[in-house]
Amino acid sequence: MTKAAPAAPGGAPLRLATWNVNSLKVRLPQLLAWLNTRTVDIVCLQETKVPDESFPTQALQDAGYECHISGQRTYNGVAILLRSARLGKAQGVVTALPGADDEQKRLIAVSVEGMRIVCAYFPNGESVGSDKYRYKLKWIQTLTKWLQAELAGNPRLALLGDFNIAPEARDVHDPALWEGQVLCSEPEREGFRGLLALGLGDAFRLFEQPERSFTWWDYRNLAFRRKMGLRIDHILLSRALAKNCTACEIDVELRRQERPSDHAPVVATLGPS
């Protein structure tokens, strides 16, 4: 096992981000522009919707990132981009959730700089009580068990992704409207708390945040303009990483752009340990 390296060698902060791009093909120009203006070192992407052979590896390499991918046609698909100038080689790449026993590409994990980085696209769940909802709850259970083992071997662990869970009422624009609905139901929230119980902290809630902070807004009904959103994209940090976390923000500007993803990125900053 490699020795845990400092979170921020050289003292420069390390930035970790997650973004559900809702089609990497459509969003690539925005992603490249974003990477060009923001210094993010580790980027977790969900809903790339692109098979591995069509992944825009060259364009992202040219932008300075090494790509680790687990994709499929049409649906799902995840990737981790590592900024080569800042980070060493990745090891221990895992491209599926062990034990999940399905074809859906929803998880990728890498070890880099003594950290275990897990990028996840949780199932949506469709509606409470549906087959997809049951699949979601089971998937979360499988993830939780696997993470427990991962944490035992890698205490410096970050879980980033589209969780498709709004953990609390304050993460919902209209809690009464959403009460008991998919993304907000109690079993899903229990699942989220089960992840916290592993010793993970919600990076966003380590800090004072504006009210009505969300990461997803429906394309319909002018939901973004009307601030009708949910906070369903998260960065969870193990204690060893959380104690060095100095900021966590939602990059709302990307949702304001032309032809946006319906999700905005979340970015966490780790200071020197």
Added chain:
DNA sequence: ATGGCATGACAATCATGA
């Protein structure tokens, strides 16, 4: 009111998302 919009596969609608 189960729609509204966006994406991909596919060639007019349909599955899926959240």
